[in-house]
Amino acid sequence: MKEIMPVPPAIVRNDYASIRELFAKNVVPSYGRFELVLSHGSGSYVFDVAGKRYLDLGSGIAVCCLGHTHPAITEALVEQSKKLIHVSNLYFTEPQGRLAAEIVKRIGAGKVFFSNSGAEANEGLYKLARKFGHDEGRFEILTATNSFHGRTLAGIAATGQEKVKKGFEPAVPGFRHVPFNDLAAARNAISPATVAILIEGVQGEGGVTPATPEYLLGLRALCDEKKLLLLMDGVQCGYFRTGKFQSFQRILEGVPGGEKFLPDGLSMAKSLGGGFPIGAFWLRAPYQDLLGPGTHASTFGGTPLACAVALKIFEVVEREKLDEHARKLGAWMQSELDRLAATYPTVVKGSRGLGFMLGLELAEKIPGFAASDKPAAIQFVNRLHAAGVLTIPAGTQIVRLLPPLNLKPQEADEGISKIEEIVKTLV
Numbered sequence: 001m002k003e004i005m006p007v008p009p010a011i012v013r014n015d016y017a018s019i020r021e022l023f024a025k026n027v028v029p030s031y032g033r034f035e036l037v038l039s040h041g042s043g044s045y046v047f048d049v050a051g052k053r054y055l056d057l058g059s060g061i062a063v064c065c066l067g068h069t070h071p072a073i074t075e076a077l078v079e080q081s082k083k084l085i086h087v088s089n090l091y092f093t094e095p096q097g098r099l100a101a102e103i104v105k106r107i108g109a110g111k112v113f114f115s116n117s118g119a120e121a122n123e124g125l126y127k128l129a130r131k132f133g134h135d136e137g138r139f140e141i142l143t144a145t146n147s148f149h150g151r152t153l154a155g156i157a158a159t160g161q162e163k164v165k166k167g168f169e170p171a172v173p174g175f176r177h178v179p180f181n182d183l184a185a186a187r188n189a190i191s192p193a194t195v196a197i198l199i200e201g202v203q204g205e206g207g208v209t210p211a212t213p214e215y216l217l218g219l220r221a222l223c224d225e226k227k228l229l230l231l232m233d234g235v236q237c238g239y240f241r242t243g244k245f246q247s248f249q250r251i252l253e254g255v256p257g258g259e260k261f262l263p264d265g266l267s268m269a270k271s272l273g274g275g276f277p278i279g280a281f282w283l284r285a286p287y288q289d290l291l292g293p294g295t296h297a298s299t300f301g302g303t304p305l306a307c308a309v310a311l312k313i314f315e316v317v318e319r320e321k322l323d324e325h326a327r328k329l330g331a332w333m334q335s336e337l338d339r340l341a342a343t344y345p346t347v348v349k350g351s352r353g354l355g356f357m358l359g360l361e362l363a364e365k366i367p368g369f370a371a372s373d374k375p376a377a378i379q380f381v382n383r384l385h386a387a388g389v390l391t392i393p394a395g396t397q398i399v400r401l402l403p404p405l406n407l408k409p410q411e412a413d414e415g416i417s418k419i420e421e422i423v424k425t426l427v
């Protein structure tokens with residue numbers, strides 16, 4: 001990146017250098033960060049310390065669902081913080097109860113537990129599965145190859161990617177991976193110890209791959225037959241990104257039998273707080289009381305502050321019909337990505353995804369990338385940074401677009417134009 005970053009004015013260059021220095025000296029280097037130092041944002045745009053503007057088509061990895069500095073979020077934060085920020089779960093508070101009701105209303109009969117992150121929401125699902133199978137000695141959870149479920153010890157054991165596990169052995173026992181969208185593989189993998197199957201409705205980190213309707217319905221029937229819990233990780237693909245609250249509601253829309261489909265447990269986080277940390281898991285009614293008093297807890301889970309913000313976001317999404325918006329504008333963006341694939345096949349192989357969870361699949365051996373050995377996705381994302389657009393790589397060939405749900409049509413157009421400009425230079 002360094003070579004293509006514009007040279008900032010001297011005073012700002014000092015800012016950039018001094019912040020980089022703070023990180024180099026003081027921050028654990030566990031992230032591969034891009035060479036950008038961001039300072040503020042507004043709507044779909046963020047600005048770096050040099051004042052350069054970027055169209056944010058990544059929204060902080062599918063988190064800032066109303067963009068940056070949305071006045072409704074700011075107001076909810078300010079107003080609730082004047083009232084009550086935290087009291088712990090030793091007591092009842094209204095915002096937590098109301099937020100749980102909003103989530104139940106959008107999924108189905110059941111109950112909700114609040115956490116602070118996606119990995120932690122998934123931990124609750126693993127504990128539910130262990131509790132469910134405990135008296136029969138069943139504990140094993142099948143998850144998918146290329147899945148991603150977070151970075152805790154159980155999270156990396158659940159995640160179907162070797163790179164997250166390496167160096168942290170021994171793995172938490174009780175997780176095995178099966179190919180995604182392969183019902184027969186799931187059936188064949190079931191052992192006497194198996195208690196649950198966990199999948200993402202749309203694999204995110206794994207490269208933006210939606211589950212097929214047949215797979216979802218097939219897993220539901222399989223889990224019913226074998227008395228397994230069907231668990232879904234909706235941390236990235238949930239929250240209206242696909243055009244419906246949860247991805248399975250979109251994937252199964254109009255599919256016979258789809259209207260009755262529900263998982264037994266579902267995790268959420270990322271967009272739920274629009275940037276304020278909050279996670280949650282929903283449990284279907286038959287299992288909603290399995291985690292009884294004393295079995296699971298989180299000090300910060302479901303604070304009045306986090307829940308007030310999340311309630312406000314639901315209100316804005318509903319009022320502005322951002323689900324339909326994401327679906328329509330996402331379909332347009334995807335058709336544009338398909339047009340790029342048709343026009344520049346040596347650079348763009350195709351598109352993936354649903355709504356505002358999109359992947360631009362890059363071709364193998366792009367001529368313009370031959371000079372560097374960095375993965376194509378990283379090189380493409382870097383070029384987009386230079387052009388003033390933020391996107392997120394997934395694997396070596398996929399560039400993810402996870403825009404805020406309130407992205408404006410002209411911003412979508414700007415993003416596509418800038419992507420096309422880069423594509424043209426690579427032919």
Ligand SMILES: *Cc1c(COP(=O)(O)O)cnc(C)c1O
Nearest residue numbers: 117118119148149150204235236
């Ligand atoms: C981001 C993500 C997680 C982990 O969430 P954290 O908040 O980073 O712990 C889990 N599952 C999926 C599908 C994700 O995209």
